[in-house]
Amino acid sequence: MNRKLRLLLSVLGLACLTPQADAQLGSPLFSLKHDTICKESEFVPDSIVSNAQTYRWSFCTPLLGAIPQSNSLGTGTLQLNTNNNLTTVRSGEFFYSFTANNDGRVFRYQYEDGIEAHPIVTDFGHFQFSTPSTPSGTSVIETASGWHVFVIGRSTNGARLVRLDFANGLNYPMTGYHTYNVLTSLANPREIYTVVANDSVRAFTFDNNEMKRIDFSANLDTVTNIADFGTMGGVFDGVSGVAAVKEMDNFHFVVTNENSHKLTHITFGNSYLNLPFAIDLGSLSGDIDAPTGIAVVRSCNDYYGYVTNKDNAEWVVLHWPASIAGTPTATVYDLGANLLLPTALSNAVREDGAVYMHVVNSNNALTVIKYDNCTNASVGGSNLRVPPSVKYDQAGIYSVSLVVDEGLATERNYCLPINVVEYPSINLTTQDTLICSGDTINMHALTFGTDSIVWSPDYNINATQGNFVKVWPEYAQVYTVTFNFAENCIVKKEFNIKVDKVVADAGIDRIITDGSTSMIGGPNTTLRNDFTYQWTPNLFFESNPDTTIAWVRPAQNMTYYLTVTAPSGCRSIDSVLVRVPCEDIRLPNAFVASTQTFGLLNLQLTQINYFRIYDRWGQEVFSTTNPNTHWNGRNKKGVECALGAYVWEIDAYCKDSNERFRKTGSVTLLR
Incomplete structure (x- = not known):
């Protein structure tokens, strides 16, 4: 621990012992620059092994010994038929499951929307009934020639073993299919688990309660040998699940036996080609009861196993502290309606630090099992060689673990504890x-x-x-x-820091002719439904003054203010100057007497000495000294005047400058 930090934490009463890595962890795959850090202090593992094919980091291990989250996906388009086999692998971005029905059809589930979502289902059929009509196991393995799916089981004429090939990847169509002749060497095989040993694919199965290893040729087309290990002391009885574990450099199987209600531990030593030996772990005080599957995951030093009990629809959690080489403890949980006489349990996979499994139920519904990663780390897990920087939001001791080449013969595990302490008060x-x-x-x-x-x-x-x-x-x-x-x-x-961006744009200053209208308001005003807009002063408006854009017809020079107010109280104000010079007399040159009147357009001529209109013979038909009085097209007796041209004359003064205007002109009367 850094001396300065130790001193600081000692002052605060927060110093604690530095945890040590357990000897079970094997050769280091990474290192931590500091074994003690402050809460919210970021770190990235150092000296990360560089020659691995895959990486799986975990920074905040789920509570693997607790009751899990469970969610039924229902039956939907899954086409399950009380399947007793389900194998899940990851290839590229997505997870894929393979299962074989009790009518011999093989299905692929592609989880493009995530491991928890409904998958895309592909039915590969039964290949003219060459697949086992009663399949008992599936296993998926990747080799240099691509992905391969093995299906084993029985048909009416004896044992059957087939292989489906996906040379281009699991998300592509199947590229090959092969049937093996195992009628004379296998009778009633149950379960299958494939491995690569000495550069060749091997498959383990349990035939009439005897464990056998099937060796394949390099091109996988022929069975070169079947090694029979016998009953190994009578520890097998209706094998229903196989979970493989690699601890240090030793290989192990943990097997469930449906008929005897027991667990069996098989150890191979440092190679799957060694002569194995088996130990009967018993029923764990009756907690193992008609098991139909098993999955095992590692959490730093410890191992956790999961078993589905069929008859009582139970979820059993196993715990091996420190090493797989012992008898686990068992805890039984009830998952309610999401576990209904389960017939199969998939292997466990990880995504973003969480652990997932799938259960096939007797009603042909598929249930997702999830152990969610803890939420104290900014990054729960990662599949990158160099993960993103990580920090913890709570003090405590956490495990930083790395699994490389998961599921391969070269799989290795390593973890280190990291002590997270409080930082000084801020x-x-x-x-x-x-x-x-x-x-x-x-x-x-x-x-x-x-x-x-x-x-x-x-x-x-x-x-x-x-x-x-x-x-x-x-x-x-x-x-x-x-x-x-x-x-x-x-x-x-x-x-x-959030900024309530409020902008008022009243538009550019302008000069308009006396009596004309102008549109005020600019394009930069902030537009939002919850904002309010107000123009002031409320004078000479020809439209609603509570909008971003308004029309005005001012009778004098005016400065208008636009106020924009947000619900937060933030506001912005902008102004526009509308100048209205009094420069000339403005009158229309024609009007329709039936719908219009004829008069001054000016608004600033407040004093008129006279405003007169004459017909073509010089007879006065209209006169006024009121700037707001207009001619309606009738003479002084109220009689409609004839269509045609009329002459007007005016003598008036501007109200501000007192400038005098005397002018004559003509107007055409229309009807």
Whole structure:
């Protein structure tokens, strides 16, 4: 432990013993730069082995000894028929399961939407009834020539073993099919598990309660030998599941026996080609009862096994502390309606640190079993060689584990404990804050015992170091403050500054002619349904003044203000100057008397000496001194005037400049 951090933690009363790696863990696959870190301090494993084909990291192990989450996918399009076999593997992005029905058809389940979702189902059929009509096991293995699915079982004329080939990958169509002649060497095989040993594929099965190893040629087309290991002391009786475990450099099987209600442990030593020996683990005080499958997973030093009991629909959790070479303890759980007389249990697979299995039920529904990763790590797991940086949000001792080449003969496991301790007390301003655009906010970060306090990014901030800063972001911004307590205690805190961006755009200043209308409001105003908009002063509007765009017809120079207000109270104000010079007399040159009147368009001519209209003979038909009075097309006696041209004359003054305008013109009367 870093001396400075040890001293700091000692002062705080947080120092604790550094855990040590267990000797069972084998040769190191990675290292940790520090065995003790602060809560929220990020780390990445070092010295990671580089010659592996696959990597599976776990940083926050699930509670594998507890009751799991379970969810029934129902029957749907799965086409299950009380299947007693189900094998799941991962290839590329997706998981795939293979199973064989009791009518001999072989199915592929492709989980493109995740291991918990309904899969895409492919029915490969029974290949003209050459598959076992009563299959008892499936096994999937990858070799240099591609993926291969083995199916074993019985038909009316004896034992059958077939192989489906997927040379291009499991997500592609099947590329080959092969039938083996095993009628004289096998009678009633149950279960199958394939391995690669000495560069050749071998398959283990249990035939009339005798364990046998089937050796294949290099091209997999022929069976070169079948090794019969016998009953191995009578420990097999209706084998219903096989789980393989590699501990250190030794290979093991844990087998369930449906008829005898017992577990069997088989040990091969450092090679599957060695002469195995078996141990009867018994029924574990009756907790193993008509088992139909088993899966085993490793959690750092410990092993956990899972067994489905058929008759009582029970979920049994096994626990081997420190090593698989012993008798496990058993705990029985009831999963309710999601476990109904189960007939098969798949092997366990991992995704993002969680452990998954599938159960086939007697009602042909498929149940997903999930042991979710703990939530104390920022990254639960990873399949990358170099995982993302990880941090923990709670103090405690955690296991960092790595499995390489999982499921292959070269599989190796390694884990190291990491001690996570509290960091010194930190006092911060509110970390999630809403400000208005253009505002400045003060932030502080107070603690003791740190070498430095650094703020980032360097954007609209008055300083990047120190306890107190001011920021004024224009848009939403996350600021990070980093406390460097020690090399293994670097803590980062984020300040999420949200900016209520409120912009008012009243438009550009303009000059309009006296009496004309103008549209005010610009394109940059923030548009949101929950914002309010208001123009002031409310004078000379020709439209609603509570919108972003409005029409005005001012009778004088006017400055209009647009106020935009957000629900948060943030507001923005912008103005537009509308100038209306009094420069000339404005009158229309024609009008329709039936629907219109004829008069001044100006709004600034407040004093009129006279406004007269004459017909073609010079007779006055209209006169007024009121700028708001218009001619309706009738003479002074109220009689409609004839169509044609009329002459007008006016003498008027502007109200602001007192400038005098005297002008004559003509207008055409229409009807």
